[in-house]
Amino acid sequence: MAVTLREIIKQVQHLEMKLVAGETGLDHEVSWTHMVDSDTISAFLQGQELTFTTGLGLNENLTLLRLVKEVWRNKASGIVINTGPYISEIGQDVIDFANEKGFPVFEVPWRVRMAEIMRIICFAITKEQQNAIEVATALNNAFLCPSQEELYVSALMRKGYFTDSAYTVVNVCVLEDNDRVTGTRLEQILSKLSSHIRCNYNGILYCAQDKQILLVLCDYSDEACRKTTERIFQILCRMVCQKEQIFVSVSKQISGIRQIYKSYQFAEKMSDLLCVCQVPGEQSTDGGKIIFYKDLGIYRVLLTLTDKEAIKEYLADTVAPLYEYDEMNHSDLVRVLQCYLANDCSVKSASQELIVHRNTINYKLGKAAEILGKNLSDFDVRFQLRLGFLLYQMNEM
Numbered sequence: 137m138a139v140t141l142r143e144i145i146k147q148v149q150h151l152e153m154k155l156v157a158g159e160t161g162l163d164h165e166v167s168w169t170h171m172v173d174s175d176t177i178s179a180f181l182q183g184q185e186l187t188f189t190t191g192l193g194l195n196e197n198l199t200l201l202r203l204v205k206e207v208w209r210n211k212a213s214g215i216v217i218n219t220g221p222y223i224s225e226i227g228q229d230v231i232d233f234a235n236e237k238g239f240p241v242f243e244v245p246w247r248v249r250m251a252e253i254m255r256i257i258c259f260a261i262t263k264e265q266q267n268a269i270e271v272a273t274a275l276n277n278a279f280l281c282p283s284q285e286e287l288y289v290s291a292l293m294r295k296g297y298f299t300d301s302a303y304t305v306v307n308v309c310v311l312e313d314n315d316r317v318t319g320t321r322l323e324q325i326l327s328k329l330s331s332h333i334r335c336n337y338n339g340i341l342y343c344a345q346d347k348q349i350l351l352v353l354c355d356y357s358d359e360a361c362r363k364t365t366e367r368i369f370q371i372l373c374r375m376v377c378q379k380e381q382i383f384v385s386v387s388k389q390i391s392g393i394r395q396i397y398k399s400y401q402f403a404e405k406m407s408d409l410l411c412v413c414q415v416p417g418e419q420s421t422d423g424g425k426i427i428f429y430k431d432l433g434i435y436r437v438l439l440t441l442t443d444k445e446a447i448k449e450y451l452a453d454t455v456a457p458l459y460e461y462d463e464m465n466h467s468d469l470v471r472v473l474q475c476y477l478a479n480d481c482s483v484k485s486a487s488q489e490l491i492v493h494r495n496t497i498n499y500k501l502g503k504a505a506e507i508l509g510k511n512l513s514d515f516d517v518r519f520q521l522r523l524g525f526l527l528y529q530m531n532e533m
Contacts, residue, residue, distance in 0.1 A: 138165035138184060139257075139264050140331045141214055141240050147260050148253050153216060156226055157234035157241040164213035164240065165331055168261060169254045172215075174198065175206045183211035186257060188250050191222030201229045208239045215239075216253070220246025268330070271295065272343035275352060275396075279305075282397040289393055297341070297354055299393045304361050306351040306368075307385040307403035310376060311411060316347040317380065325349065328375055329368070337364065348407065352396065361386065362428060366419075373423025382424030383410050402429065405439045413529040438526060447527055454508070454524030461507050469507070470525075472500045477522050481512075 142162040145153070155162075167184040171177075173193035181187070187207045194200060200223060207215055217226055226243055234241040244250060270291060277287035289299065310317040310325060317325075326344050333340050339354040351368070353361055365386050372382045387403035390396065409415055410427050417431030429436065441447060455470070462470050472490065476497065479485035483501070487494045501512060510517045 138167045138327060138331070139260055140165055140335065141186070142335060143331075144186070144257055144260065147256050151253055151256075152245055152248050153253060154243050155240060156243050157231040158214065158237065158239040159235075161214065161238035161240045163331065163335075165327060166213045166257065166261065169257055170212070171254075172203070172207055172212075175203060178203070178206040178210050178212075181207065181210040181212055185212050187212045187215045188218070188254065189215065189223075190218045190220070190250075194222060200227065201233060204230050204233060204239070204241065208233075208237055213240070214242065216242040216244055216250065218244050218246060218248075218250055267295075268343075271341050275341060275343045275350065276345065278393065278396045279350070279400040280397075282394065285394060292341075292393055295341075297393065300391065301355050301393070302389050302391050303393070303396050303399060304353045304356060304389045305387045305396065305399040305403045306353065306365055307387070307407040308349040308351065308372065309347060309383050309407055309411065310380050311383060312377075312380045316411075318347050322347075322349065325372070325375055329372065332371055333368075340364075348404075350400065350403075356389075358389070358430070361389070365428075366426065369424070369426045373421055376423060383407060384424070384426040385410055386426070386428045388429040402439065406432070406435075409435065409439070409530060434523075434526065435530075438530060441527075441530075444531075447531055451524060451528055451531065454520055455528055456524075457507055458504055459528065469500055469504045472497060473504045473521070474525055476501060476512075477518060477525075481518060 140163050144166060145155070145162070165184050166186045168186075170181060170185040170187050172181070172187045172189050173191070175198055178187070189203060191200065194203065200217070204215055217223055219225060226241065230241060233239070244253065274288040274291035274295075277284065278292070281287055293299065308329075310322065322344060326342065326349050329349065330342055333342060333351075339356065341352040341354070343350055351365075353364065356364060365384065369382065369384045372384070376382055385403050385406035387399040387406060390399045406427060406429070410418065410425055415425075415427050415435065416433045418425050418427045432439070458470050458473065462468065472486070472492075475489055476483065476486045479489065483494050483497050486492075487497045490497070505512045508521075510521070512518065
């Protein structure tokens with residue numbers, strides 16, 4: 137975990153560190169600090185460092201502008217320039233470049249000890265990393281080992297989260313070509329998201345697992361939870377790459393730290409469902425999809441079913457034979473019947489949606505009824521089939 141330049145400014149505002157250019161880059165993350173007084177040293181940057189320079193190594197061949205360009209090229213987060221005997225002032229050329237690139241440039245007068253600024257920043261980064269590890273460990277224990285309360289209750293209470301508060305778990309997963317994003321890329325997204333959360337919200341914890349990011353909202357009303365997670369979803373959609381999509385599942389609210397695992401388990405089921413099929417109540421954008429527990433409709437009940445054998449028996453008696461027929465004959469009877477049921481059993485509407493003649497729809501519906509041995513004009517049969525299609529999608533998760 138890192139901290140942003142915006143957060144750092146708050147930590148050192150008493151030490152006369154003034155922003156002079158590149159304000160649009162204040163949300164850059166800082167993983168550490170680095171002293172850079174030559175272009176040779178700048179080559180050792182690994183990215184996300186806040187660099188510091190006194191100008192000691194500047195000469196005719198290495199101007200301040202060139203040094204700033206070098207640290208920017210090596211993906212530093214910003215630069216702090218110590219004005220004094222080596223750099224009398226920050227030139228307009230540096231300011232113009234920094235503003236163009238959104239690269240924050242700070243000025244610190246010579247009388248201020250830069251070592252003290254670096255110490256404060258490094259301490260803040262280390263503290264944030266330690267806090268993130270403690271919270272992540274406690275949350276994962278609460279999710280996965282709920283009976284072992286000693287592993288998470290006291291740790292979360294020390295962070296100011298009470299045992300009787302209301303908690304909502306939000307599952308965030310990222311898909312690229314239908315595969316869940318993992319590893320370093322997921323950590324990068326969490327790092328950016330955590331910076332946004334720290335700067336804009338209170339009462340939100342977060343951690344990562346192997347294939348997902350998990351947020352926990354504490355004592356948010358239903359309305360506040362919805363507005364907050366929708367804003368976070370929009371931010372996440374702007375973070376992802378072109379081939380990636382964000383899927384956000386907002387679970388039901390529960391009362392008490394010891395019950396967090398229930399919200400977590402439901403959020404995970406919601407996420408699995410959202411990633412494989414279209415869910416009633418979902419909100420879609422080009423960047424992904426978001427679903428709220430209260431918008432799930434009948435899935436609120438279906439997702440609580442745990443008897444896999446009973447589900448398979450029901451499918452065998454309803455829609456499974458149609459799926460098997462389609463697979464063997466490369467037909468689309470499932471699609472036609474689903475469309476017919478979704479359009480309130482209107483042949484006209486189904487034919488318009490599928491761009492197929494009404495006679496073709498009638499023929500395929502008759503064939504589906506024959507295979508299933510069902511009377512499609514019977515209301516109870518229609519309900520059973522719609523339920524079967526929903527269960528089939530869940531069974532494929």
